[in-house]
Amino acid sequence: MLRTIRDYVDFQAAERPDAIYLIAPEPDLSMTFAGLRKSSRELARFLLGQGIRKGDKVAMLMHNGFQTCRLFIGVMYGGFCATPLNLLAHPSQLEYVLNHSDARIVFVAPDQLERLSVALANVTRDIQIVLCDVDAQEFIPVSDGSVELPPVGEEDDALMMYTSGTTGKPKGVVLANRSVVSGGQYVSAAHELGVQDRVLAILPLYHINAQIVTATSPLVHGGSLVLPHRFRVSGFWGLVAQNQCTWINVVPTMISYLLNGADPAGNGLDLSRVRFCRSASAPLPPSQHRAFEDAFRIGVIETMGLTETAAPCFTNPLDPSQRKIGSPGRAFGNDVKIVNGEGRALASGEAGEIMVRGRNVMKGYYKSPEETARTLTAEGWLHTGDLGYLDPDGFVFVTGRIKELIIKGGENIAPREIDEALLKHPAVLEAAVVGVPDEHYGQELMACIVFKPGERCTEDELRSFCRNELGAYKTPRSFRFVDELPKGPSGKVQRLKLLSMEGIPA
Known part of the structure; x- marks a missing residue:
């Protein structure tokens, strides 16, 4: 059974070595599954040669690009813990994360080096800095191929993501290989994705949605992703058509801006291969949901996930007739319940806190056992902090955040x-x-x-x-x-x- 990122990279490279995994349109580069395995092994040996050991945190401060995706997968492949840094974070937040995470090394794009230097000014621990052009074809020196890579298990740390920290210091969410792989499996199964599917990966790779939905799930089902530098309304539909994408993964803000952009049909773009649009990371207003489907003739599957659940935990069905607008869907791969303030499970239609449980749920918050104990129960239930209710068909309806x-x-x-x-x-x-x-x-x-x-x-x-x-x-x-x-x-x-x-x- 395939249980780790390494398992999936090795499997796809053995089964479909010449199949495309990654397309980076700006520098016009692509990478096969065999190429992904080769680069992942080279990266792992490079890191071991730099004194980085299994489980160590490897940080990245880079916008989307060819090397960004290679690094993200390669770090986890090697048995290290990928720690992407938010490009929108204030230097003081970056300083906190770099201190708190115990990162040993940072890969940084040249345009982010000054911000990183400011953030590191008050970090007393030695952190190696590696400059990395996101559009470079190669950047890792070829290492000794005889160096043996450490074994990787499903409970080994794979990814650590920091929450936004709007009400205090950011929390480091530790996700095992089990969590990351399960997230990719759930997306692939829920949307019936296969080797023929290709996603436009427009969200930043320093966010859990992009990491699991558009980078990990193609690795699981053998599909591919198109990874431009960033979201642009003017070029969005052109990328979809030119790269023959079969699905797109967006957030509601993007839907809003696309609705106010140019009509792709008016530009002669063929979108007939697009099976669906997946929306997540924030509630999609029903008015915009309907407007998007009317304007572009592409069905929208609304979903929901958290950093603590390695992205997906609820999804609407693939069958349009079974979807419910205004709901992020039913639990998929997870158990769900609604509880009151005393923790008692509530009946259908009664509003309370949404709780979930599953293999995708985090191990805990890094160096914060008290916060972990408040958030995860002994039985593995996660307090999401979201308010909502279940309807008689098991669909979740979110009414807000407890703190909001x-x-x-x-x-x-x-x-x-x-x-x-x-x-x-x-x-x-x-x-x-x-x-x-x-x-x-x-x-x-x-x-x-x-x-x-x-x-x-x-x-x-x-x-x-x-x-x-x-x-x-x-x-x-x-x-x-x-x-x-x-x-x-x-x-x-x-x-x-x-x-x-x-x-x-x-």
Whole structure:
């Protein structure tokens, strides 16, 4: 049985050595499964030659590219723990992660070297720095081929990802080979992916969604990925058509921008090979879900996962007739239950905290046993921190985050409900609602709005619109018009940062 990243690389290289695994369109480079195995072995021997040992953390500060993907897979293949660094992180956060992670070596793109140097200024531990051009064809010196690689087991650490840390210091989520491989298996099985499938991998490889869904799952099912440097509305559909992609993996923010971009049919692009669009990492507003399907004639499969679950834990079915808009689907590969504040399991339709259990769930938080104990039960159940309920068919409906719940006059209000109402307004591109202090109600509602290009409206118009959609009680008291909303690398809005923008303690 295949249980580790190394198992899958070796298997695919033996079964389909000349099949393409990776396409990097900007430098026009590609790599076969045999090439992936060869480069992974060379990287492992290079790291061993640098004094890096099995289980050591190997950090990467690089945007998407040919070498970024090779490094990500190769580090795990060698028995080391890949630790990608968030390119959006402030230098102080990078400094914390580099200190906390015990990383022994950092691969860095030239354009990130200055940021890394600032972050390392107060790190007293010696950390090796290796410059790496993401578009280079080769960069690892050929090492002694006789060097034996350490064995790798399914419980060995493969990946450590740091959470966004919007309410405190980032936490290092430790994922074993078991977790990473299971995530790739669940994606492949849920979407019935095979050797003929090719995904446009547009999300950054320093985010769990891209790492598992678009890098690991093709390794599991023998498919391939197209990895451009970054998401661009203007070139998106061209990449899909030119590379004959059969599925695309996006986040709701991208769907929103694609809806306001050019019509691919008008440019003569053939998208007939695309089987589906997968959306994850943040809730997809039903209005945008329907608009995307109407505009592009591509069905959307909404899913949900966490860093702590190696991405996927819920997914809508592949059959369009069985999907439910507004839900990230049913548990796939996981157990799920809804519990109240005392931990008692709730019946269908009753709202509480969503909990999941499965082989993809993390080992724990690095160097944080107390936080791990609060998050993982002895029976392996993970507290997700998400609020929601199960319908009679087992579909999960997410109503919000526990820490984001707004309590106005004693009534719980899920901000997502108000977001979705505001997104129905023709001038609104993005919306995010947060609770702000109020002397009468405890909390009141503030909505932050990003307008569509060329569109505008007044506060009074939005207030009237909300009253019609939601009633007076759930209508925001105040509106802020902003150029953009603060987001994490997955495109998920970081609501609590909206409060700091207003000078309000989170």
